[in-house]
Amino acid sequence: MYPFYKPTESDFYKLLTIWEASVRATHDFLNPDDILFFKHIIQQHNAFSLVELTCIVNEHNKILGFMGIAEDKLEMLFLDPAERGKGLGKQLMLYAFETHHITKVDVNEQNEAARQFYEHFGFIVISRSPLDGTGKPYPILHMELK
Numbered sequence: 001m002y003p004f005y006k007p008t009e010s011d012f013y014k015l016l017t018i019w020e021a022s023v024r025a026t027h028d029f030l031n032p033d034d035i036l037f038f039k040h041i042i043q044q045h046n047a048f049s050l051v052e053l054t055c056i057v058n059e060h061n062k063i064l065g066f067m068g069i070a071e072d073k074l075e076m077l078f079l080d081p082a083e084r085g086k087g088l089g090k091q092l093m094l095y096a097f098e099t100h101h102i103t104k105v106d107v108n109e110q111n112e113a114a115r116q117f118y119e120h121f122g123f124i125v126i127s128r129s130p131l132d133g134t135g136k137p138y139p140i141l142h143m144e145l146k
Contacts, residue, residue, distance in 0.1 A: 023078070027110075054095060077089060097121075115141060
């Protein structure tokens with residue numbers, strides 16, 4: 001079990017770095033220009049300040065991954081690609097259930113691994129949007145707990 005950490009604004013650059021590395025490793029359906037577009041949106045809208053962030057860190061306080069929650073919805077969960085498969089996502093999810101009682105999450109339809117990850121925790125698809133929130137043709141699956 002790794003400890004949790006509440007990041008400050010001074011950590012946002014590191015979170016953005018993890019976000020980008022994670023997206024490049026897991027979102028192979030995005031073209032590179034779109035990744036830069038979404039990165040700019042995160043920066044321009046200060047997206048990390050719009051959610052309650054929780055990081056997971058190692059014994060040296062290095063951030064290994066993070067999640068962002070708004071009300072009862074998991075808005076983001078990203079791990080350093082080198083840390084995938086070690087149970088960190090599960091640890092973050094269990095913390096989200098215990099502390100925030102999350103019941104909703106959205107996932108890119110093309111990100112089958114993420115969909116399966118959330119289904120493992122009991123989420124089911126309740127609806128689909130053909131475009132993402134920016135109007136790009138990346139369908140979004142809206143999921144809720146059974």
